[in-house]
Amino acid sequence: MTAPVLSGIHHVKIPVSDIPAAREWWERVFGFEANMEFPDDGGIVRGVAGTVPGLGTAGVALRENPTAAAGCVGFDPVAFAVDDASDLEAWMEHLDGHGIEHSPLIEASVGWLLVFHGPDGLEIHLYTWATHGKDNSDRPGYGRAVSA
Numbered sequence: 001m002t003a004p005v006l007s008g009i010h011h012v013k014i015p016v017s018d019i020p021a022a023r024e025w026w027e028r029v030f031g032f033e034a035n036m037e038f039p040d041d042g043g044i045v046r047g048v049a050g051t052v053p054g055l056g057t058a059g060v061a062l063r064e065n066p067t068a069a070a071g072c073v074g075f076d077p078v079a080f081a082v083d084d085a086s087d088l089e090a091w092m093e094h095l096d097g098h099g100i101e102h103s104p105l106i107e108a109s110v111g112w113l114l115v116f117h118g119p120d121g122l123e124i125h126l127y128t129w130a131t132h133g134k135d136n137s138d139r140p141g142y143g144r145a146v147s148a
Contacts, residue, residue: 011049011059012078015068017120022062023048025119028098032060055080073121084130085112091126109136109143 016022026032031053038047047063082088088105091114095102102116111128118124137144 008056009058011061013061013063014118014122015065015072015120016062016118017064017066017069019045019048019062019064021119026052026060026062029095029100030060038063069120069122074123076115076123076125079113079125079127081129082126084128088112088114088126088128107132107134107136 014022023032023034027034032050033052034048034050036049037045038049040046047061049059049061052060082091085105092102092105095116100116102114106113106115108127110131112130112132113128114126116124136142
């Protein structure tokens with residue numbers, strides 16, 4: 001039986017320890033625009049959701065969950081796409097302008113990659129659609145084709 005077809009990504013939910021700090025960071029770094037908030041029974045906002053320029057209809061949700069945020073330190077649950085290495089260079093300048101440490105341009109499995117961290121230590125990847133055409137499959141941690 002064939003699985004039903006998906007129609008895209010609705011939203012990405014990021015666990016954070018501090019909603020106001022995370023929201024400010026995502027606004028400053030990614031241009032996040034909140035359009036929904038999630039208050040608890042006492043009226044305290046425990047989450048926000050909104051849009052990020054360039055993600056089309058996929059949204060980003062920031063939800064307060066300090067335990068999950070701590071568990072995600074150094075993990076990269078999603079890679080945001082850019083067209084090519086020149087876009088990553090522009091992102092490096094943008095991050096430098098905000099005092100955010102980042103990796104150098106990395107020749108990844110099939111394209112180029114830029115890595116930096118969110119306010120709770122979540123590893124954020126920006127990955128190019130453009131490929132470099134090099135075979136890095138012999139390098140530990142790099143991808144290789146799956147044999148049929």
